[in-house]
Amino acid sequence: MSPARAGVPVTDTSSSPAETDPLHALVLGSLDEDQAQDVVSIPLQGKSSIADHMVIATGRSTRQVASMAVKLAERVKKAGHGAPRIEGLPAADWVLVDAGDVVVHLFRPEVRGFYNLERMWGFGDEAAVAGQA
Template identity: 50%
Template sequence: MNGIVSQNDVPSPQVKGADSPDVLLDVILATLDDAKAEDTVTIDLHGKSSMGDYIVVTSGRSNRHVGAIADQLSRALKDKGYGRVTVEGLPHCDWVLIDAKEVIVHVFRPEVREFYNLEKMWLAPPPEADREPRRVDA
């Protein structure tokens, strides 16, 4: 062997704590609780969307609180070995999105959360669930 290690020979680093989306969700919920986030709702996306496993919607009391929640959550995820997360909306802090891959977190000011009402959109049954089944003759 010539001492050269190919990319394929190097094991990928293990991400500690990244056991499952459920473990990630637990870390997120605990961090939101520590940050004094309010009215936290978890929406299970299994069978509804391929963009992730869960959406978490929560509120901060003010723009500053929303920004602090987002900052604390992104730091906690990095410290726990989840790497860098994508954070959008920090300049204004009305609505900050933290994309942690399997779990997407939306942190709102209360008025903005009420306006967009994401919970209603994601928790509503699909339109076809309201219809009666109908017979189709071939």
């Protein structure tokens, strides 16, 4: 289910502050390059101390989810942002990539629909979620 259909407001990331946050821009670019689907970025500043951004994306298969996670971690490390922690890689139904200021959740479609993180983190805030198709 896309974020818009889940009742979560979605806006285009081209006007978001991603240009001012190199790590966030790197994450979004990496996911775009790897053909992630339904990419959503939720700003967490002022909501949580865990990160500045939470990015949620879908892969078509466990193989694609795992590949996106590994490539993202390599790109983040190569860009000098440190080595991200990766959780959930063996099953690759839901993989978490913790890159510090940006936390990335990569899902298979049915797992993403079940957990519906966008709704949990974007509730009640019209401008809370920024997505890209």
